[in-house]
Structures are given as C-alpha cells and as structure tokens.
Amino acid sequence: MSDTAEAATASDEVHCTSLHPDEVRSDFPALSRIIGGRPLAYLDNTAATLKPRQVIDALSRFYAERSANVHRGMHTLSEEATDAYEHARQVVAEFVNAAQPAELVFTRNTTESINLVAYSWAREQLKPGDQILITEMEHHANLIPWQIIAEQTGAELRFARILPTGQLDLEDWHAKLTDRTALMGVAHVSNVLGVINPVRELTKAAKNVGATVLIDAAQSVPHMPVDVQDIGCDFLTFSGYKLLGPFGIGALWGRYDLLESMPPYQTGGSMIHTVTLEKTTFADPPQRFEAGTPSIGDAVGFAAAIEYLTAIGMDRIEAREQELSKYLHQRLAEVPGLRVLGDYFPGKPGIASFDLEYAHAHDVAQFLAEEAVAVRAGHHCAEPLHHIMKSESTSRASLYLYNTEAEVDQLIEALGTVQELFG
Amino acid sequence: MDLKTLYREVIIDHYKKPRNSRPLQEPSHEARCKNPSCGDRITLQLEVVDGTIVDVAMLGTGCAISQASASMMTQAIKGRTLAEADAVLAAFRGMIVDGDEDLDSEILGDLVSMQGVSKLHARVKCAMCGWSALEAALAEEETEVDLDQDTSMPAAKRGGGY
Numbered sequence: 269m270s271d272t273a274e275a276a277t278a279s280d281e282v283h284c285t286s287l288h289p290d291e292v293r294s295d296f297p298a299l300s301r302i303i304g305g306r307p308l309a310y311l312d313n314t315a316a317t318l319k320p321r322q323v324i325d326a327l328s329r330f331y332a333e334r335s336a337n338v339h340r341g342m343h344t345l346s347e348e349a350t351d352a353y354e355h356a357r358q359v360v361a362e363f364v365n366a367a368q369p370a371e372l373v374f375t376r377n378t379t380e381s382i383n384l385v386a387y388s389w390a391r392e393q394l395k396p397g398d399q400i401l402i403t404e405m406e407h408h409a410n411l412i413p414w415q416i417i418a419e420q421t422g423a424e425l426r427f428a429r430i431l432p433t434g435q436l437d438l439e440d441w442h443a444k445l446t447d448r449t450a451l452m453g454v455a456h457v458s459n460v461l462g463v464i465n466p467v468r469e470l471t472k473a474a475k476n477v478g479a480t481v482l483i484d485a486a487q488s489v490p491h492m493p494v495d496v497q498d499i500g501c502d503f504l505t506f507s508g509y510k511l512l513g514p515f516g517i518g519a520l521w522g523r524y525d526l527l528e529s530m531p532p533y534q535t536g537g538s539m540i541h542t543v544t545l546e547k548t549t550f551a552d553p554p555q556r557f558e559a560g561t562p563s564i565g566d567a568v569g570f571a572a573a574i575e576y577l578t579a580i581g582m583d584r585i586e587a588r589e590q591e592l593s594k595y596l597h598q599r600l601a602e603v604p605g606l607r608v609l610g611d612y613f614p615g616k617p618g619i620a621s622f623d624l625e626y627a628h629a630h631d632v633a634q635f636l637a638e639e640a641v642a643v644r645a646g647h648h649c650a651e652p653l654h655h656i657m658k659s660e661s662t663s664r665a666s667l668y669l670y671n672t673e674a675e676v677d678q679l680i681e682a683l684g685t686v687q688e689l690f691g
Numbered sequence: 692m693d694l695k696t697l698y699r700e701v702i703i704d705h706y707k708k709p710r711n712s713r714p715l716q717e718p719s720h721e722a723r724c725k726n727p728s729c730g731d732r733i734t735l736q737l738e739v740v741d742g743t744i745v746d747v748a749m750l751g752t753g754c755a756i757s758q759a760s761a762s763m764m765t766q767a768i769k770g771r772t773l774a775e776a777d778a779v780l781a782a783f784r785g786m787i788v789d790g791d792e793d794l795d796s797e798i799l800g801d802l803v804s805m806q807g808v809s810k811l812h813a814r815v816k817c818a819m820c821g822w823s824a825l826e827a828a829l830a831e832e833e834t835e836v837d838l839d840q841d842t843s844m845p846a847a848k849r850g851g852g853y
Contacts, residue, residue, distance in 0.1 A: 628754035630729060631698075634814065638694050646728065660730040685695075689703055690755070 279504055287580060287588040289672050295320035295576075296670055298401050306640035309675035312489060314459050314619055314666035315644050316509050319573075321658045323512055326572035330565045338564055339538060339555075353564050356571035357554070363574045364485075364504060365495040373520040373527070373554040373568055378486040379409040380506035381520035382453075384557060385482055386413035388530040389503075390451055393480075396422030398450035401479070403428045403436055403465075404656050408649040410484045414453065423450065430656065434461040434610020442473065449479040456488035460650045460664065461610035462593075462619030464488070471500045480526070486510055490577075490668075491617055492586040495608035513573035517566035520557070534559040585669045592667050592676065593618040599680045600665075604687060609657045618667025621648065624683075627690040629661040630681075631684065636663070639682035641675075692808055701804045704757035706764070710766050715748045722827035724820045724836040730755040731817055735824035743772050749821055756814050761803060761821025767802055771831060780822055780829075787818050788844060815846060 293299055298318045301308040310318060330352060336345035340354045354369070361372035371569060375381045394400070400414050404427050418425040426449075428441035436454075445452070452474035456467050471481045482503040488494050489504075490511035503526070508517040518618050522530075532539055532550055539559040541549040550556045577585065597612040605625035624632060633645030645663045647654040654661060665679055718736035726733045731753030747769050749761045757836040764783075768776040782798045783805075785791040791808045808818045816838045823836045837845065 354815070628730075629812065630754045630817065634694065634811065635698070689698060690706075 287584040289670050293670050303640035309641045309678040310645050311665040312642045313668040317512050319666050322576050323569050324573045327569040330568045352568050356567040359571035359574050365497050368615045371524050373557045376518050377507045377518035380507045382409050383413050384533045385503050386417050388533045390417045392422040394423040394450050398423040399448045400425045400451045401449045402453045404430045405653050407459050410453050434463050447477050452479045453482040455484045459487050460621045460648050462617045467499050493582040509572035514566040514569040517561050517570045517665050532556050536560050588619045590615050603683050621662040621664040622658050623662050629663045632663045635686050636682045641679050641682050697807050700757040702755050705762040706755035709762040710750050720828040722824045722834050725825035726816050726838045728839050731819045731820045733761050733824050744768050754817050756817040757820045760818040764821045
C-alpha cells in the first residue's frame, strides 16, 4: 500500500516536470481546425509554427491600445510603443543570453539577418584569397548570400561534406578550415536532416584560425536552450515565426564590437546620428541596422512568444520533442519503402524528411493533406543537399511542443493509404 | 470528384501504366517541358502526317499528376488534326489554369475528370507539364519549356522560387 502511494507520488512528480501537450494545446486556436471531417495534425513546424492565444492577444493589444511609431513621438502612445519595442529587444536578447540588448538587431527573418551580415560585414571585409567555409547541408539562406559575396569579393566559397548518415563530416570540415578562412557559417540544426552540428567545437576551431563565425540558429533557438556566449560565435540568426511568434520579424545577434565596426545595411530614417544635405553620420547599433519604421507590433509578439516558451521552460520543450521525435522515427520505420534522410540518433530534434520508393513527395503531401495531415514537400530550400542525399524531393514531418502521439499515428495511417494506392 | 477518388480512379492508373510511353522512330515534332522546382520532366514526340497526329509518345519522370495528365493527353490527341489538338489544349488550359467551370465535354472527353486539379494551386503546373510540351511542339519554336519561368501562368500557380 505504501509502495503504491510512493510510486504514485513519484509518477506525479515526473508528470509535473515533463511537458504534456495537453498543458498547451488549448492555447492554440488553429489546433481546433477540422479539415475534411478530421482534426488537423499540424506537422509543418520547421516551416512555420502555429501561434498561441497569448501571442495573438499581445499583437492585438498592441494595435488596439498603442499602434504608434517608436523613437520619435513625444506623446504617450509613442512612448509606450517605444518602451514595448525596447522591452521586446531585451526579452529576445536575454533568450539567447546576449551580453546586452544593444547586440540584438530586429530583422524580417533569418534570411534578412544573414544577408545583413553578408552585405555589411563580409562584403567590406573579404578580399581575394580569403575563404568562406560553410557546409553541404545549409538552407539556401546560408548559401546564396555567400555565393554572391564570394563573386563580389573574390573570396573562395568552400563546402564541408556530409556523411551518408547525414552528420557533418568533421574530418573534412577541419581539413577545409585554413588560416585563410575569414568566415565560417553553419546551421546549428539542419532544417532537412535534423542533425545538430557541434557549434561550440566548430566555433572554437574557427576562432583559432581567426575566422568570424555565423551560426544559423533558425531551427535550434525555437527548440532548445541556446546561449551565444557559451557557443562563442560572432553572429547568430533566428526567426520569430518558427518559435510561435508572428511572421515578419526575426533577429540578428552580433558581438557589439563587430556590429559597431559595420556600415549600415539599409539607410534612411531611424538609423542616423546627424544629417546634412551632403553627409550623414550613423547611429550606433542596433539602430544603425534598423532603417525605417520597424515592425513594432511583430517585435512585441516575438517577445510574447518567447515569454510563453520561457514560462514552460526550454529544457522541458526540448525533452518532450525528443520523446515524440523518437516515436515519430519508430513509426516511420514501419512504413514499407520509406527512407528518412539521415540516420536517427538519440536526442534527434523532431524533423523527419522522407521519401517513398513508390510515390513522389508532392503526391504524398497532397494525400496527407486530404487526411488533414500538414507536412511540407519539396526540397525545403536545400536543393543541393537533396542531390547529395540522392533524393529528388522529400516530404517533411516536423514537430513542436503541442504535437501528440495521436497526430503521428494520423500521419502513419495516412501514409498507409498512400501505400495502398501507389505501392 | 474528390481528390482521393480522382487519384484512385484516374491518376494512379495512368501513372503506373502511362499510355503511348515509348520513343517514336521518326518523330516530326519534339519538345520537352520541365518543372525544376518539382523535378517533373516530360518529352513529347509527335508524328504528324498531312496535318494529322498519326502517332504520339510521352516519356517522362515526376509526380503522378504530371505523368497521368501527359498520358491522358496522348490519348486525347492521337488521330486528331493539329487544329483539333489545339482546341483540346485550349480547353484543358482553360479548365486547369483559368478555372473555367463551363466545360466542353465533347472536346475534353475523359480529361474532364482532371478538373479538381485546378483547385490545387501548387499542382497546376504539374498537370500542365505535358501540355506545355505539346504547345511548344505545335509551335515549333521552343524545344524546352521551363514552367517555373512561364509568366503566362498566374504567379500563385507557377511555383518555383522557394
């Protein structure tokens, strides 16, 4: 009797510390959508996440009560908007453990953050003979800007290989890192393979040869604790809409001294110190990089999303996703003729890109949509990676804190229909 | 026809057993079409004698909608005059790309079953791949069409770019 009571207490404690999706699901209005008579199974979180009521309310409250411009009005609404915007900066900066809020530049998204570094830092700094080292698994956002910068500066763009397991080939990476490497860019988590790159180790090695380091953290910041000071990098980029926030807002974190050394990315209002008809001096970071009226409401929503995640706890979110990811990969392994790109490993984030021997990814995604299962199909902005993994295109199921085992089952059941028809 | 029925009754059959899928010995017309963002590719060959399509072949790879649509197209134009083939092409384009509701079932025949694809914006270019090759072959101008770059398609249905 007392044994049972103790066991019950212990299991209650486990329940308290581990995240159960029921704790959060009712916060997400879109999760109550019924599509074709079936409940929505939203498994497209790598592309964009759903928004909780708390974020929608924060946006709506901002527009209802303030809705004024920042940094210039003397009136109450403008002062409140400025406070809200700068508070948002502080929240987002603290989320990645920035040394100070001024290191956090608001952008539209990760793509714009990387382009800002490419055009303001790399285009100024790189010269012929320099090297840019990235990897074969990068999202187009961390590839194409470097192709252009290499062409414009005469620097050489190099790619570290990936192994058939999907993991970065560290031996090849180290061999391609030289004392001429001026910039090292890498995804923290691959948006296709779900691989976690050892960014701390890579950063340390790159800093040892004098390279500047950019981490594309679009797929890590939403799903695990990320600490820029612990990684030791120079730039880190992420997006709001991939972590329950609004579209149209993202962030560039940069070491302050580096940001201070950089010329503006865009010019105009809000980013100036003094202006004469002939000449302008620019404001200090982060304002120097935020030309024009910013997306104030979206910044407020971004911060609301981060406050929501922080209240739950990033450790709990990460642990829950790993648990469901394991279940997802186990169930996918049961489907005949299905191959997941990259090997499963314990602790793998909830990203599974797969192809089927007998059906094209677009037909698969179309069928899953009929069964109210939302996945993405194509090459997920990583076309070279698909060629390397010998896949034309894949369907990708990706998880977040609100997903359930039942939704994974709905996916597997729908894949059964695909097999029945095409197999 | 709902999507599942469309796949079950029409598309899968043509996808698994594409009709007229062998190279012609001496084609008089040939053109290709591709959707690079999807990976669909179709090569179309015609043998035209005295203004009539006496034989046709489609060879391709890609999704079921692209391959089935091209396969059905070969059946629809074989034995037709060039003017008749043009009319089928125009009617099919109207149904799939422009979303025409008022369909000429005499011209379209079995192709009417593909109407549901017009609602699937991302798949319109899949359904049009073989037909764009036909258009190019008949025009004898272009030999390779890239539907991702085809500005005559509405932007939302063109795809590419991601």
